[in-house]
Amino acid sequence: MVRIELVQPDVFSIDSAFDLAPLGLVRFPARTVVFRTGKGELIVHAPLGNAGELFEQLDELGPVAHLIAPNLFHHTYIGDWAERYPDATLHLAPGLADKRSDLPAGRTLSAGQPIDDDLSCFAICGMRKIAEHIFVHGPSRSLVVTDFVFNIREFSGLMTGLVLRMAGAHRRCAQSRLIRALVDDKAEAAASARAVIELAASLDRLIPAHGEIVDLTSAEQSAAFGTALTPMAAAGA
C-alpha cells in the first residue's frame, strides 16, 4: 500500500523503495514529492513506480499539471506518468530528452526558470553525467534534492547497509561517494555546493529523495548537512 503523507501544507511525500540489485538485495528508500500550487494543481517531483492505486489517491488531491525528472538517474517511470497525465508539462533534466527519445516533448530544466511561482529551480553544475537540478518551495521553506544529498537512516535489503557504508552514506546525512565521483568540473561543483549551503541557511528543511527529512532549523541537523557538503565545497578551492 503506497501512502501519500502530508509533510507541510500543500507538500506531500510518497515513500517507496528503489531496487539497485536483483532480489531486493540493495534497496534504497526513495521519495516522490508532490506540491500543490495556489491554483490547486499538482507538481510531481521524481515520480516513482508502483503507481496504479497511487494515481487514484493523487487524483483526489488535484489535477497533475507538472512532472519533473530532476536528474539523469530518476526518470525510469516518468513515461508511465506522462501517459497517465498527458496534459501535464514534462520538465526534464538537460540531456534526458536525448537519452529517453520515447518521452513526449518537454521543457528542459534550467536554473532561474521556476516550475511555478512557488517552486524555484537551481542547477548543480560540474556534474554533467547526472545534471541534477534542485528546487526551493517558497511557502514551506523547503529545499528538495534528489541524489545530491542522502539521509538514509532506515532501509531494507541484505546488502544495502554494506553499499551505504562503501558510499560513505550509512545512516547519516551525506553526499555519497558515487555522486562525488560524477564531478567533471571540481570548481563548478564546489561553487554549487557552497551555493546550496548558503541557500539552505535561509530554509527550514531539506527533503531528499533518499532518506529522512532534515530539519534545517535544528543546529545539529543543519551542521550535519553543512558537513555533508564540505568535501565537495572544499574540493574546488
Ligand SMILES: [Fe+2]
Ligand atoms: Fe537516486
